[in-house]
Amino acid sequence: MQIYFSCSITGGRQDQPIYQRIVAHLQARGHQVPTALLADAQMEPPEAQLDAAAVYARDVNWVKTSQALIAEVSTPSHGVGYEIALAESLGMPVLCCYQAGRKVSKMITGNPNPAVMVRAYRTPEEALQIVDAFLGKIG
């Protein structure tokens, strides 16, 4: 299926290695990830050079044409929060995962929507297990 992977760009890139692990895992299982380029250490073309309106239109279209959204929420990000609410308003299943010990907004961790799964992970391997559990639930 097409899965939108949502991660921090402007908010900070310190968690980029786990973004890449999750996207590679999804692709290895045969899923299409339109945002795969945003999980790369070197974004090509650099997002900073793209017009804001073009990025907004591209990303909203990718959310709307996806069947699920997986967000890595360890690093605060306006864009990720926005995309989670957008996916939810479209009735899509959403996974929000984050490194155990990070402080995450209660607007994420307190969401009662049963279509929104929120999980902490301790290791990259556990993050991938959580992704698989989410995919198994919605598949």
Place this chain on the structure above:
Amino acid sequence: MQIYFSCSITGGRQDQPIYQRIVAHLQARGHQVPTALLADAQMEPPEAQLDAAAVYARDVNWVKTSQALIAEVSTPSHGVGYEIALAESLGMPVLCCYQAGRKVSKMITGNPNPAVMVRAYRTPEEALQIVDAFLGKIG
């Protein structure tokens, strides 16, 4: 009118003084700001002690019962991004303001919705002028 003021809590509090200036300005003009306590330097009761589900339910209800949303987006925040999308999905007018020079997500600055106003300010006084221009436009 009732105005939801949206600001970073978990994401970082370094911009708290401007949050307080904006809320005080709104209250001085006779508006109700249910989130006023979140703009204070000392949040009472401390948000950290509140249950996540209770915070989510409270804040979503406050958004839904407000007539407009004003977000200060200088500091990345999942909750603020989430609330902007929620307000937008409800057809509410939204102002996103930030300190000139800060890097702000293109999911904020690239939004083409005419009901969403995005403005940078150089001084606190200019931020308040932007707030007044927004209120004049929707009033």
